[in-house]
Amino acid sequence: MSASDLRNLSVGLLALSHGIGVGLMGFGVFFLLFGILLYFDRVLLAFGNILFISGLPFIIGLRNTFQFVRQRQKLRGSSFFLGGIVLVLLRWPAIGMLCESYGLYLLLRSSLPLVSEFIANIPVLGLIFKLPVLSTMSRRFSEGTSKV
Numbered sequence: 001m002s003a004s005d006l007r008n009l010s011v012g013l014l015a016l017s018h019g020i021g022v023g024l025m026g027f028g029v030f031f032l033l034f035g036i037l038l039y040f041d042r043v044l045l046a047f048g049n050i051l052f053i054s055g056l057p058f059i060i061g062l063r064n065t066f067q068f069v070r071q072r073q074k075l076r077g078s079s080f081f082l083g084g085i086v087l088v089l090l091r092w093p094a095i096g097m098l099c100e101s102y103g104l105y106l107l108l109r110s111s112l113p114l115v116s117e118f119i120a121n122i123p124v125l126g127l128i129f130k131l132p133v134l135s136t137m138s139r140r141f142s143e144g145t146s147k148v
Contacts, residue, residue: 021058028052040093049085049100068107077106113138 028051035044057065069078081103087096108115116138120129128134 017058021055021060024051024055024058026055028055035093036097040097042088042091042093045088045093045097046085049088053085074107077103079103080106 028048031044031048031051033048035041035048038044060068068074080099084096084098084100084103087093087099090096116129120126120138122129129138
């Protein structure tokens, strides 16, 4: 096998790994939303959490996942998120989802301005996102996270 064949094989495996990760995370989000719609069904929420958590290392890698979660400034968000998962598994789904949501907000708040700019440029969602209430919330998020 030549070096170019090995390079092509590794690129193909990386793309396959990313596809698996996106699929796992997509199904995880689906089961989470479906579990919330069915009045916090704990089985669906737990299954969605497991799929979502297992998909993340496939996308960004196992080492990068651990480095992201164990950063000093993200330790509080990680503990809230994982504590919420534990609460869902211990049959406290509503409180667990609140903890997970707060933890996810703490983990991803530094990237919220980027996400809000991206959503504002999507044709249909951009019109909704430019409503006065949502635009002021977006401005407040970007002002609050620029200090971090």
